[in-house]
Amino acid sequence: MKFKPVHENYNVLDLDKSMAFYEKALGLKEKRRKTDEDGAFIIVYLGNDTSDFELELTWLRDWERPYDLGDCEFHLAFQTDCFEDAHKLHSDMGCICYENKEMGIYFIKDPDGYWLEVVPAE
Secondary structure, eight states, rough: OHHHHHHHHHHSSSSSHHHHHHHHOOOOOOEEEETTTTTTTTEEEETTEEEEEEEEEEEEEOOOOOOOOOTTTOOOOOOOOHHHHHHHHHHHOOOOEEETTTEEEEEEEOOOOOEEEEEOOO
């Protein structure tokens, strides 16, 4: 039996703000969306041309407080072939939250506090 990862879900408070962040920071664009008939939720799937994997953003109409992310001991990683350019972009955006120069990696934080690792192409 084989399993193929297809998406990861993050719940967000401001869907438009989160979508703008992911497009600017990581080049992810909306691929499709699901909207509840009564407007209780909107699910947007983001992706790009480099992978079939998608990031699922879920907005809940009745959720009004920031999500409790615990100790942020989980993350989604992105690989880039333009590491220096990505680092400059994220530095200019002010979203780098942790950097380990010895390992050659850094993390950015999205508007809801989710950590995203950026690694160079091998």
